[in-house]
Amino acid sequence: MFLAAFARPRHDAHRNRHFDGKIGIWPFVEQTVALRKSKNRPKGAIVTTPQSVDGVVYNNIIMNKVVPAIQERFPKGGRPGGIFVQQDNASPHKTVTTDTLMSHGVSGISMANQPANSPDFNVLDLGFFNAIQSLQQKKQSKSIDELISVVEEAYYELPSETLGKTFVTLQKVMELAMHDGGGNNYKLPHMRKDANIKDMALYNVKCSPATYASASSQINSRS
Numbered sequence: 001m002f003l004a005a006f007a008r009p010r011h012d013a014h015r016n017r018h019f020d021g022k023i024g025i026w027p028f029v030e031q032t033v034a035l036r037k038s039k040n041r042p043k044g045a046i047v048t049t050p051q052s053v054d055g056v057v058y059n060n061i062i063m064n065k066v067v068p069a070i071q072e073r074f075p076k077g078g079r080p081g082g083i084f085v086q087q088d089n090a091s092p093h094k095t096v097t098t099d100t101l102m103s104h105g106v107s108g109i110s111m112a113n114q115p116a117n118s119p120d121f122n123v124l125d126l127g128f129f130n131a132i133q134s135l136q137q138k139k140q141s142k143s144i145d146e147l148i149s150v151v152e153e154a155y156y157e158l159p160s161e162t163l164g165k166t167f168v169t170l171q172k173v174m175e176l177a178m179h180d181g182g183g184n185n186y187k188l189p190h191m192r193k194d195a196n197i198k199d200m201a202l203y204n205v206k207c208s209p210a211t212y213a214s215a216s217s218q219i220n221s222r223s
Contacts (some may be wrong), residue, residue, distance in 0.1 A: 001027070001028045001050065001051075001053060002025055002026065002027050002028065002151060003025070003026050003028065003061055003065075003066070004024075004025040004124060004128070004132075004155065005023035005024055005025070005066055005069065005070070005085075006021045006022050006023050006123075006128070006163055007019075007021050007023060007074060008021055008163070008164065008167040008201070009021035009160040009161075009163055009164045009200070009201050010075060010201050011075075011201065012075035012076075012077070013075070013077045014075060014076040014077050015075070018160070019073070019074075019075050020160035020163070021160050021163040021164070022073075022155065022156065022158075022160070022163070023066070023069050023070055023073055023074070024065065024066070024069040024073075025151070025152055025155045026061055026065050026066075027148045027151075028050065028051040028053050028057065028061070029048050029049060029050060029051050029144065029148065030048075030049060030051045031046050031047070031048060031049075032046070032047055032049045033045070033046060033047075034046075034047050040143070047144075048143075048144045048145050048148070049144065050144070053092050054092055055091070055092045055094070055095035056095075057092070058092040058093060058095060058096065059095050059096055059100070062096045063096075063101075063104060063106075066085070067101070067106055067109060070083060070085070070109060071109075082108050082109065082110055083108060083109045083110070084109075084110050084111075084112045085109060085110070085111050085112065086112050086113070086114055086121075086122070087111065087112075087113060087114065088113070088114045088122060089113055089114060089116060093113070094113075096111055097111050098110040098111050117184065118177070118184060120170075120173045120177075120184065120188065121170065121173065121174070121177075123163075123166045123167055123169075123170050124166075126166045126169045126170055126173070126188075127162065127165060127166040127169065128158075128162070128163065128166055131158055131162050132151070132154045132155055132158055133154075135153075135154035135157055135158060136150050136151055136154040139153070139154070161200055164200035164201055165193050165200060168191065168193060168197065168200060168203055168204075168205065169188070169189070169191070171204060171205035172189045172191060172205050173186075173188070173189075174205075174207075175205060175207045175208065175211055176189070178207070178211050178212070178214070178215040179208070179211045179214070179215075181214075181215075181218055182215075182218070
């Protein structure tokens with residue numbers, strides 16, 4: 001299992017270069033001692049094994065890997081309203097909140113949980129996983145260490161334009177959800193992005209005024 005983090009690609013004015021959106025990818029593994037001999041290693045050898053992810057493990061990787069990577073790589077000029085880290089609602093994820101970050105002296109970064117029953121609101125599921133899996137399957141791996149290397153290579157080889165497309169799709173999904181009254185009874189759009197969008201980093205979906213007005217009315221009626 002891996003934890004992958006990325007943001008929308010954009011121009012980094014502070015460093016005067018392109019930010020490719022890639023924050024980092026980290027495997028959930030641990031080093032253990034082989035209890036038995038095999039054709040690949042002797043008994044007692046140190047081997048890499050998958051790690052069970054609980055709240056403690058997740059908290060550790062967020063605080064010691066993800067947060068430092070965000071602080072190092074995210075464009076400084078792109079933080080006027082702070083940085084929001086979206087995570088799904090898996091049980092271990094609930095151990096990391098904005099208050100958790102603040103208690104560790106982390107400011108300017110907030111945690112936000114993905115809406116329930118809304119997988120289309122996860123940019124990882126909107127294209128990133130399929131794209132990286134396609135790259136990973138082109139390379140063979142015979143061990144966990146080799147698999148980690150292959151997945152990490154696929155992550156960093158993935159074009160930033162592919163990441164940019166997923167964020168444009170996310171914007172369209174949000175409009176469709178608003179049009180459906182907050183529901184998910186819609187089909188994922190085919191936007192022909194390569195043909196219709198010249199600059200993926202600057203493009204933003206324009207929400208229909210009627211859809212916006214309808215969604216605002218529904219929200220106000222519930223308050």
